[in-house]
Amino acid sequence: MRMRVPAWGRAFGMGLLAVSAAISSGPDLSAALPVVTLPHITLEKSEPADGSTVAPVAEIRLFFTGAPLMRGASVRVVTTGRQLMRSSPPAPDAEDPRQVFVTIDPPLPPGSYVVQWRCIADDGHVMRGDFRFDVAAQ
Secondary structure, three states, rough: OOOOOHHHHHHHHHHHHHHHHHHHHHOOOOOOOOOOOOOOEEEEEEEOOEEEEEEOOEEEEEOOOOEEEEEEEEEEEEEOOOOOOOOOOOEEEEEEEEEEEEEEEOOOEEEEEEEEEEEEEEOEEEEEEEEEEEOOOO
16 A cells, blocks of 8 residues: 655655755765763773772772762672671762762772672762672781
8 A cells, every 4th residue: 555645745755755865975074063072970990900900908999980979889898708897988088079988997808899888979860880899818
């Protein structure tokens, strides 16, 4: 069965084709287009780094792309057997609020650990993730 397209539909379609052809064969217009950034924050890196093996650890530090809201923030350190390790509440770095840290006293003994983090961006979106590292025997 053949569909009949009204004249205005054909004209509209031809206009879209012409604009598409002009963009694809013309100069690079990407510099003229606005850059859209998402307001969410993400974890850029951590200390210890994901997948690393380190000496006994007394601090976990997370580096975000923006400053998270501290209300509702959490950083949990657990063993691979899901035993929760004692740590301080998460706190922002005094010089860089994009960094959040927890202290661990006594330092973590040798073993494998998972850091589970959760924070809230200033737009209200909850961000979460985890990373793993090992503490080597000395």
